[in-house]
Amino acid sequence: MFAFLLIMSMFSQGLTIVSYGDSFITAFPENLGYFYPNTSRSLRVTALLDGTSVNIFYNGGSTPTQTNMQKGQTVLVGFPTSVNQFDYSTQSIRITSDKYIVVHSVSGTDGVNNKSVQTNVVQPDENLDTHYLIPSLNYPNLLATFGISQPDIASKRYGSIRLIIINAEDTENNITLVKNISGRIQIESFTIPSFQLIQLQVNASLMMVNSSSKTALLLTHPCLEKPGCTCSMIVNQILPVRFQGQNFVVPSFPGITQRQLLTTSRDKAISPSQNNISLTANLAGLQSISDPDKSQYVTASSNVSLRLISPGLFIELIPENMFAACYLLHFYTNNKQAIVIAKTDSKDEVHAGTETLQNAVWTEIPDTEYSSGRITLSDTSVMTVIWHPSSKIAVYILENTQETIFGGPAIPINLKPDKSGCVVIPGEFKVGEQPLKWAEALHFCANDQREFACPTDKALQVDLANSVDTTDAEGWIGLRRSLMTTEWSWKKQSSSSSSPSPPVTYVNWADGQPQDKLKGFCASLSLDGTDDFKWKSTKCCEKKLPICYKPPTTIVP
Incomplete structure (x- = not known):
């Protein structure tokens, strides 16, 4: 013992x-x-x-x-x-x-x-x-x-x-x-x-x-x-x-009329529950859940793995703590379906490939923040990705031939939601070692095959703050005023780049910033974590550390 x-x-x-x-x-x-x-x-x-x-x-x-x-x-x-x-x-x-x-x-x-x-x-x-x-x-x-x-x-x-x-x-x-x-x-x-x-x-x-x-x-x-x-x-x-978990969304799979749950845990006495009602195991160790035609939310008091079992089919269920942001799906027949579990308030942001889902049939799961979506994919490709730019989801594949149903969880690719798409290698910030003028910093990043750092939204600002070493120095970001209109705009790369400048919809100015245009046409960022990495307007000829960014590598788009 x-x-x-x-x-x-x-x-x-x-x-x-x-x-x-x-x-x-x-x-x-x-x-x-x-x-x-x-x-x-x-x-x-x-x-x-x-x-x-x-x-x-x-x-x-x-x-x-x-x-x-x-x-x-x-x-x-x-x-x-x-x-x-x-x-x-x-x-x-x-x-x-x-x-x-x-x-x-x-x-x-x-x-x-x-x-x-x-x-x-x-x-x-x-x-x-x-x-x-x-x-x-x-x-x-x-x-x-x-x-x-x-x-x-x-x-x-x-x-x-x-x-x-x-x-x-x-x-x-x-x-x-x-x-x-x-x-x-x-x-x-x-x-x-x-x-x-x-x-x-x-x-x-x-x-x-x-x-x-x-x-x-x-x-x-x-x-x-x-x-x-x-x-x-x-x-x-x-x-x-x-890789076990405590909370599971048990999807309703089309065509599966008989289904049972099998629990595996360190504690042999543990039993999951549905709506606070314990699920009792039968002689085979399987547990029945109510309403097999609807998705259900099942919880356990400690970590378990959960399998949905039907005659001729075992499906490993994805615990809530292992939801991901992007999944790769492989198909083998023309009858291609996917089941997506997404947060109800952001389900319309789920993407298949480069487009948001158009034909999903969503059903809210009672007493949860989730909805279950059933998707039929009609294109001829054998592979696609389903992803969400701001929230984690779960994705299952289900196919059938004339005599059998098969499938299971799709392949999780990236865990952290990213508006760039299905990310394989995350974006990376890098701070140069030598202070440079703003224009020199722009070319420094380009020569290093990186973009000028442009925290165009809060998520990128947080990533920048979490990935650079804090110091009492300041660094340049790719934000400056137009000499003609004095409007602020993002400049990711050198002037020879054909990439359009994204609009300035997010800012993180320090109190009293930006100053009058005569006191600064370029934007710098405090590298002091206690200062919340705030921005300020600065004269472009001053020397500060260049902050560069390597965009994430994605599958799609």
């Missing part, structure tokens, strides 16, 4: 996640190929920056397949085999790059109009960990919850959920399984060689997986029974416990 408590004490909590990176590892679990030989397995790799070099390693090999990509470009990489045996395997896929990429996995049968499709966001190595909580799932009880009887043929080969544990590092990895069998804690240990994996059968007894090095965990089933003697593959990459 002491060992169990010690392991529990090692968990820590985090608040944010993005799913881009430069190193990934995954595997393709067995799908319906056991019944349907014509199967497909592929990765979609999307570059977020120009000049990206990508290496793909298969079966633990050291010789990669290489490709070069530009920003927004997606390549489809197919693989012939999947992990279909229990025990050890070398069949991992490792992807590395010299710049940021995202990786999306898809597995299916008979092309795009197939009997089973499952997609999965592959998490970058940065999001992996050494400690995981495992969802408590008893397969026969899970089926019974939805009124499905388990066929005899499935009792041995497909009689349980599977767990694939992938060693994400180039070193031997010591794995510890923590189980609760009849109320007693049991420990099992083994090792996994570099970049290899193991597939295990799991049931409700497995509680935790701990490791000496980073691992990736996939919860999967190759043929989860559904009504009508059909089945669907499921794949769910388990996130480390630091």
Whole structure:
């Protein structure tokens, strides 16, 4: 019991996640190929920056397949085999790059109009960990919850959920399984060689997986029974416990008439609640929520992960503390839908690509500040972004073929809202070391391939204040008066720039500023934090530190 408590004490909590990176590892679990030989397995790799070099390693090999990509470009990489045996395997896929990429996995049968499709966001190595909580799932009880009887043929080969544990590092990895069998804690240990994996059968007894090095965990089933003697593959990459939360918006997904919630937490006794009414788990550990046709707000007294489960479908729910500002969406059919959770008072600012959403059907979620929006995307592109300039949102994808529904959370790209769009690399302020005249400071920034700092709104002013070292000096910003009209205007770059000057709609003048035009045609900014980084009008020939700005790198626009 002491060992169990010690392991529990090692968990820590985090608040944010993005799913881009430069190193990934995954595997393709067995799908319906056991019944349907014509199967497909592929990765979609999307570059977020120009000049990206990508290496793909298969079966633990050291010789990669290489490709070069530009920003927004997606390549489809197919693989012939999947992990279909229990025990050890070398069949991992490792992807590395010299710049940021995202990786999306898809597995299916008979092309795009197939009997089973499952997609999965592959998490970058940065999001992996050494400690995981495992969802408590008893397969026969899970089926019974939805009124499905388990066929005899499935009792041995497909009689349980599977767990694939992938060693994400180039070193031997010591794995510890923590189980609760009849109320007693049991420990099992083994090792996994570099970049290899193991597939295990799991049931409700497995509680935790701990490791000496980073691992990736996939919860999967190759043929989860559904009504009508059909089945669907499921794949769910388990996130480390630091990405759990307490508050969730449970969306209403079109076409899903049966749904249950599965809670995973350190406290086995914890149960989430809806409208302050506790949700009681059934024999399978699943909890029913009221009004399945409406989105609901569910809370827990401590951190949990929450999955929405329907016959043939597992969807990891995004906790409120992990909402993001921009999501990348990959589609595989022409029936493309998205569910967006946004604050009601700013839902009209949600963008798809470069435009605000035009065809969203919004429904307010009672007793919350949120609304749920259902969006049908009609363009022919296989990829888009949905983002918000001033507030965090949650985005889910839902697609269906003639026989199956699939989808889940979209890929979070940037956490902090930015009116620039879907930001990959945030904007950056830089203060020069030598005092210069205003015109010299303008050219200094241009020569450094940066703009003159122009805090044109409060958000940029706050970013500037938070990102520069405070000092008793003053710095130039790109604001000056016209010699002809004496009106203030922004000057981001040198006079040779063709970029139009934005209007002056936000100011942060100190008391008594700006002074009479004869006392200053240029604007300086106090670098003293106690002075609230206030502005004042100054003679342009005085020497002050140049403040430069590198705009954010975005996907869209």
